[in-house]
Amino acid sequence: MNLTRMELNRIRENFNARQNAASHRVIVCAGTGCRANGSLKVYEEFVRCLAHSGLDVVVELKDEDHDIFVSKSGCQGFCQLGPLVTILPEGTFYTKVKANDVEDIVETTIKRGELVHRLLYVEHGTNKACKAKDEILFYRKQHRFVLNNCGIIDPEDIREYIACGGYQASVKACFDMTPEGVCRLIEAAGLRGRGGGGFPTGNKWNLARQQASKKKYVICNGDEGDPGAFMDRCIMEGNPHSVIEGMIIAARAIDADEGYVYVRAEYPLAVKHIRKAIEDAYALGILGKRLLGSQYCFDLHVMEGAGAFVCGEETALIASMEGKRGMPSPKPPFPVRSGLWGKPTVINNVETLAAVPLIIASGPDSFRQTGTEFSPGTKTFAITGHVVNTGLIEMPFGTTLREIVYGVAGGVATADGEPASDGFKAVQIGGPSGGCLTKEHLDLPMDFDSLKGVGAMIGSGGLVVMNNNTCMVDVARFFMQFAESESCGKCVLCREGTKQMSLLLDDIVEGKATEETLDILEDLATAVQKGSLCGLGKTAPNPVLSTLRQFRDEYEAHVKFKYCPTGTCKALKKLRIDGDLCRGCMVCAKKCPVGAITGEKGKVHRIDEKLCIKCEVCVESCKFQAITGGRK
């Protein structure tokens, strides 16, 4: 046993002893979602209220024992019910906590050991009130591996990561393993890249390891640009040290001495937490020269993106790091041969790197016990859109879509979040590169290879559930506009093709298209798919092709009958007030944000079509259902 291992153990034992000495620990979720709902006020109120009632409260565990420990955590994944508060050791779990609930929690739960019933989560359908996280289906059905510590530990306290066994795997990699051994172990575990490609991580490392170069780089790709995916944000915010440790191990595997974390600038909290984690790791000698008392050196920097989706593509990301426009270049040469500044470079996704220390610690066999043969382990999914419980979840590969939508997420919902059991229409998976899955795919196992078979891809794991009232043409147009605005402009097919497809889709939703438009759209989509340089262009037509294949009747309704079956497409929509039903109550006229409704009290009102923005506030506010033509 060497010095550093002993030091890590000392920090671990000290932290755990302090935690055990406290009678209660209050964990307030301070992820982006809960913050937006005011969780920082809740946190401050806990500290104030506990101190005010004469309790011995502390916000950071140091060398003395205290009675109550209040801490902030990263995202717990159940954002829509935030702010979330957990009280240990009982594990009492409160949702939608406001600052003025805090006094009650302190009096009732912390002092008297009883529950504040109004703050418990009530399961839809069974109406069962859940006392703790593990009673809630949303959490109980998950298999939290990479996310295990996210939402529990304080991401800004390195000692807590160490207390959970953190940095032991990097000690193991530095002292007990050879670079080849590390690569072999990851290869044996069958870890595949979680960013979307699914390339075997161990292979990638091994290729970089074999390059004869004195200088090599490790890059963490945290440029999570897929709309509808936020797993990397949660990991960087909630457990940044796991990513850093993964990078230390990757550096050891390929013999690199420098690394970068490339983070989207749209994630300010993730940037802050990663920066703080790197500083703290340097201070303890976990990064830098002779890290952890070994003979190795690893310097780690943060680079903030500047808002370009294409930079998630590895060659574009490298261009961006070199201070250039983020444009992809043809492969080969692959970055493992010639990457940043022409040196061998390994680029891994956040979730992949965060899984590495866990695999090193528990071994490849244990990792292979979950998931499928060719997609071992677990995958995080961001499940959003029209489901009862939206949020971030982690499931074994091979779980069916049905289990995720109906088991974990509580089933399909209306736009207001009310359960709508038969409302399932489609799931968009894999963001702008992916496709749509429909009812017939509900029992499809979610893994890299099965999805490819039906023209979709797992991508980074964004699942957007859409109910019957979603217009699929509008969805396809949305993704095409996204691809058009994010195309870097380097190759003609992607630059011009996405633009033309976007215009064709505009024609369709505006009622200007004919049946021929659909054929042109299909031809163009196929051409862009074949002729583009990088992944962005090659996959940009996927949402169009997959919706055309699965929802052709909906496209036809738009072009043949100039009719949008869901009432979504505004140009095809006309809001009217039914003179027989209108009572002239003036509610709609007051609610209209643009003053498009006029009429005297007691008389039938009128909508000025020129002013109307078709927001349907009037439809919602009318008690007499007098306004027709809104979305279904």
Place this chain on the structure above:
Amino acid sequence: MEALRKFEKVWEIVERNDGSAARLIPILQAVQAEYRYLPEEILAYIATSLGISPARVFGVATFYSLFTLKPKGKYVVRVCDGTACHVKKSMDLCDVLRKKLKLANGADTTTDLLFTLETVNCLGACGLAPAMVVNDEVHGQLTPDRASEIIDDIIKKEAQSESDPYGA
């Protein structure tokens, strides 16, 4: 004098980044944090200090969506139009705000430079869809009414601080 002082700040930023062209993006980020936009003459100045062509600096500054060559409002309102927000009708929020802020003909900044309205591809706050962010503050689970109220609150706050600049 004014202009000279302007360049002094930029020079500091360039120095802090070792005058390295590879650090162009962090340099532009720091400059924009300072001025809220990238004035043209400063871009030319940066090019000269880094020993690269102005075209390369303009190329980078126009490539990334977070850089702007036009002054932005004091409050930058970014409505999320990620997939989850989009299917929860985030564009209705945009329409209402556009009308409310009287932004016509593709303008995105109000004439008094108080507000800039933009859309953003995804804030990663999908669990709170539809969402928008005002400067750094995220607002989730919005309705057109609620979004309007947030703007009203800011206008009220601004009007107060104007009539009462010392907050007494």
